[in-house]
Amino acid sequence: MDDKVTIARRVALELREGDLVNLGIGLPTTVARYLPAGVTVHFQSENGIIGMAPVPEAGLEAEFLTDAGGGYIGAVPGAAAFDSCMSFGLIRGGHLDVTVLGGLQVDELGQLANWMVPGKMVPGMGGAMDLVSGARRVIVAMTHTAKGEAKVLKRCTLPLTSVRRVDLLVTELAVIEPTGEGLVLRERAPGVSIEQVIAATEAHLIVPESVPEMAIGAAV
Amino acid sequence: MSKAVSVTRAVEMVPDGASLLIGGFMGVGSPHRVIAELVRQGRKDLTVIANDSARPGFGIGQLIDARLVRKLVTSHIGTNPETQRQMIAGETEVDLVPQGTLAERIRAGGFGLGGVLTPTGVGTVVAEGKRTIEVDGKVFLLEEPLKADFALLFCRRADYLGNLDYFLTARNFNPLMATAGGTVIAEPNEIVPTGVIPPDEVVTPHVLVDHFIEKGASHGR
Numbered sequence: 001m002d003d004k005v006t007i008a009r010r011v012a013l014e015l016r017e018g019d020l021v022n023l024g025i026g027l028p029t030t031v032a033r034y035l036p037a038g039v040t041v042h043f044q045s046e047n048g049i050i051g052m053a054p055v056p057e058a059g060l061e062a063e064f065l066t067d068a069g070g071g072y073i074g075a076v077p078g079a080a081a082f083d084s085c086m087s088f089g090l091i092r093g094g095h096l097d098v099t100v101l102g103g104l105q106v107d108e109l110g111q112l113a114n115w116m117v118p119g120k121m122v123p124g125m126g127g128a129m130d131l132v133s134g135a136r137r138v139i140v141a142m143t144h145t146a147k148g149e150a151k152v153l154k155r156c157t158l159p160l161t162s163v164r165r166v167d168l169l170v171t172e173l174a175v176i177e178p179t180g181e182g183l184v185l186r187e188r189a190p191g192v193s194i195e196q197v198i199a200a201t202e203a204h205l206i207v208p209e210s211v212p213e214m215a216i217g218a219a220v
Numbered sequence: 221m222s223k224a225v226s227v228t229r230a231v232e233m234v235p236d237g238a239s240l241l242i243g244g245f246m247g248v249g250s251p252h253r254v255i256a257e258l259v260r261q262g263r264k265d266l267t268v269i270a271n272d273s274a275r276p277g278f279g280i281g282q283l284i285d286a287r288l289v290r291k292l293v294t295s296h297i298g299t300n301p302e303t304q305r306q307m308i309a310g311e312t313e314v315d316l317v318p319q320g321t322l323a324e325r326i327r328a329g330g331f332g333l334g335g336v337l338t339p340t341g342v343g344t345v346v347a348e349g350k351r352t353i354e355v356d357g358k359v360f361l362l363e364e365p366l367k368a369d370f371a372l373l374f375c376r377r378a379d380y381l382g383n384l385d386y387f388l389t390a391r392n393f394n395p396l397m398a399t400a401g402g403t404v405i406a407e408p409n410e411i412v413p414t415g416v417i418p419p420d421e422v423v424t425p426h427v428l429v430d431h432f433i434e435k436g437a438s439h440g441r
Contacts, residue, residue: 123298
């Protein structure tokens with residue numbers, strides 16, 4: 001299975017009935033495709049809507065109904081549109097149950113860096129700092145390494161997105177839970193050994209007695 | 221006296237060096253006719269406060285392409301490589317602000333507040349040089365209010381008095397900016413007789429709006 005599909009399918013299992021969920025641009029957006037059957041969640045897009053959905057079919061795009069990347073979306077019945085203060089009030093005020101974000105680095109303190117590489121790539125933080133500071137649960141969905149370089153580090157070397165400890169890290173190799181004691185290896189991907197995960201990780205991993213294989217949701 | 225002005229006249233009010241709050245999110249909900257006219261008239265040395273700079277050739281990206289912006293206060297430039305290039309080359313000053321903080325700073329500016337206390341950015345580079353304040357054991361950053369000489373908005377409808385409503389995700393920063401511009405100019409998708417927008421559906425009350433842009437060409441006229 002494609003690495004990014006593995007990650008998206010595993011993250012989808014973290015979403016619960018009725019959750020208000022914000023998915024970041026890129027890999028996190030694809031999590032919506034793998035929601036377990038029967039689970040209904042409310043997707044927020046931070047440009048000002050709850051109830052975003054795919055465009056039902058080509059030709060039904062609406063000029064003023066778009067996601068945070070400016071792409072066309074649809075909306076479910078019961079959707080609500082609002083301004084940017086309301087949107088970030090929901091995020092900062094503890095009303096957003098889950099955010100799923102991409103990452104450049106995560107460290108032993110569970111801190112995330114995902115918004116700039118000084119001198120090289122400066123996209124800006126957009127809503128990421130508010131999302132990580134404010135969401136009730138922060139899930140980082142990222143590839144375990146980049147071009148052979150470790151991304152799960154002792155300390156982030158890139159500017160932090162927030163000092164808040166994220167709640168879960170899902171990669172194509174493992175599910176890792178940052179805790180007060182450090183990074184705990186909770187699950188490994190199908191066919192991946194604990195040693196393989198450790199070899200691809202710079203940070204120290206706490207390895208419990210049992211590290212089961214990831215449950216992967218069914219493709220829809 | 222009517223608040224309706226031509227797009228040419230509206231942009232003539234804006235001097236070189238002006239600060240502008242410009243609505244829109246990736247160009248959705250930006251006043252595209254006003255932006256095109258700013259480029260046509262070549263207004264320069266502008267300070268632009270906006271969520272993003274859209275893409276090259278589109279929306280606020282057109283102001284960046286034409287090198288009319290001296291300083292950009294924004295949350296995200298990842299979709300506009302030309303803005304990133306000008307920033308890294310030192311040609312355009314770019315002040316990156318977390319999106320929720322940007323929204324609240326504009327609201328504070330427009331609503332007479334001395335700033336806002338937010339947890340966003342505490343302990344990061346965003347906190348450098350800013351005061352932190354502890355409330356009930358939690359640390360917050362003091363973020364100061366933002367205002368500008370002009371607010372340039374896009375809306376769904378303006379009635380003859382200048383009451384405004386909005387479309388879906390084209391609302392975004394527009395109603396906030398309507399409170400924080402010295403002169404507020406709205407570009408409506410449609411002008412309707414006073415009363416067509418019911419009081420409960422008015423989002424921006426007319427007293428905030430100084431001018432709105434006259435109808436563009438349609439019906440072959």
